[in-house]
Amino acid sequence: MDLVVSRPEGLYCPPGDFYIDPWRKVDRAIITHAHADHARVGHNHYLCAAPGEGVLRTRLGNISLDTLPYGTSTVHNGVKISLHPAGHVLGSCQIRLEYQGHVWVASGDYKVAPDLTCDAFEPVKCHTFITESTFGLPIYRWRSDAEIYAEINAWWAANAAQGKASVLYGYSFGKAQRILAGVDSSIGPIVCHSACEGLNKAYRDAGVKLPETLTVSEVLDKSTYKTCLAIAPPAAQGAAWMKRFGNAYSDAFASGWMQLRGGRRRSNVDRGFVMSDHADWPGLMRAIGATGAEQVIVTHGYVQVMVRWLQEQGLNARAFVTEYGGEGEGEQEPAA
Numbered sequence: 001m002d003l004v005v006s007r008p009e010g011l012y013c014p015p016g017d018f019y020i021d022p023w024r025k026v027d028r029a030i031i032t033h034a035h036a037d038h039a040r041v042g043h044n045h046y047l048c049a050a051p052g053e054g055v056l057r058t059r060l061g062n063i064s065l066d067t068l069p070y071g072t073s074t075v076h077n078g079v080k081i082s083l084h085p086a087g088h089v090l091g092s093c094q095i096r097l098e099y100q101g102h103v104w105v106a107s108g109d110y111k112v113a114p115d116l117t118c119d120a121f122e123p124v125k126c127h128t129f130i131t132e133s134t135f136g137l138p139i140y141r142w143r144s145d146a147e148i149y150a151e152i153n154a155w156w157a158a159n160a161a162q163g164k165a166s167v168l169y170g171y172s173f174g175k176a177q178r179i180l181a182g183v184d185s186s187i188g189p190i191v192c193h194s195a196c197e198g199l200n201k202a203y204r205d206a207g208v209k210l211p212e213t214l215t216v217s218e219v220l221d222k223s224t225y226k227t228c229l230a231i232a233p234p235a236a237q238g239a240a241w242m243k244r245f246g247n248a249y250s251d252a253f254a255s256g257w258m259q260l261r262g263g264r265r266r267s268n269v270d271r272g273f274v275m276s277d278h279a280d281w282p283g284l285m286r287a288i289g290a291t292g293a294e295q296v297i298v299t300h301g302y303v304q305v306m307v308r309w310l311q312e313q314g315l316n317a318r319a320f321v322t323e324y325g326g327e328g329e330g331e332q333e334p335a336a
């Protein structure tokens with residue numbers, strides 16, 4: 001009994017007659033989180049975890065949306081549906097489906113390490129677990145957030161002491177807020193690109209504590225640009241928005257890809273901070289083990305490596321081909 005199959009429109013639950021993060025327009029979609037590759041416009045009806053309502057509406061506008069608090073359930077066409085924290089971004093969820101004694105969990109994107117801006121990943125027991133594999137290679141091992149924030153703070157403070165701005169590129173939804181939540185705002189003012197600011201508001205409205213931020217139109221004193229931390233999406237690199245910082249600024253990129261040799265050089269920035277919203281290799285293995293699943297289906301990322309590894313561990317493992325991106329590919333800025 002397959003509770004989730006792959007269709008041209010997206011991952012589909014046959015007995016429930018609904019889709020999970022579909023990439024083509026469908027009638028009913030359950031959304032794991034509001035990143036652009038998982039949450040698309042045009043579906044007739046949406047369901048998401050309650051803490052994700054604000055960010056989903058910020059990104060998709062006026063949609064027909066139901067929400068479900070984490071851990072509570074609803075029944076649709078006989079399929080019991082509940083949503084559980086995925087620890088990836090605000091409102092991200094794993095979708096647990098139960099039908100005639102079979103339990104499947106679709107994880108969407110997830111991270112097992114703690115995050116100041118969202119609920120912690122919850123292991124959910126199931127027979128079949130659908131896992132992402134964005135950083136599914138043994139080389140990917142993240143350090144603690146405390147270490148990463150200390151690095152960012154030291155870089156910012158050193159730049160500020162020299163009278164130059166610290167421009168940090170990170171995805172406008174998730175990464176930007178996670179950076180904000182942990183940096184030391186006593187070092188100087190914080191300027192945010194407008195692409196981040198709308199999502200900052202959705203996070204604050206949801207009760208996530210973020211330091212005070214300014215958009216460039218709110219910066220009245222130009223000396224702000226000499227000591228500030230500026231957070232902007234990668235698309236701002238080389239764009240007109242950067243002109244206000246003059247030539248004397250340092251730039252950096254916060255992404256899991258910064259762990260790759262050459263990642264920083266290819267992104268053409270001064271510094272790279274290895275900060276990801278996805279599980280690293282030990283995290284993926286720990287999460288998969290905790291489900292107790294005998295069948296694992298791998299989606300976007302290093303699919304073949306993960307499938308082979310899991311098979312070698314004695315699990316029944318296979319892949320779904322999806323149209324989800326990885327960190328930074330599907331998680332671009334919305335076109336508008």
Ligand SMILES: [Zn+2]
Nearest residue numbers: 033035109331
């Ligand atoms: Zn994502």
Ligand SMILES: [Zn+2]
Nearest residue numbers: 108109324325
């Ligand atoms: Zn994804």
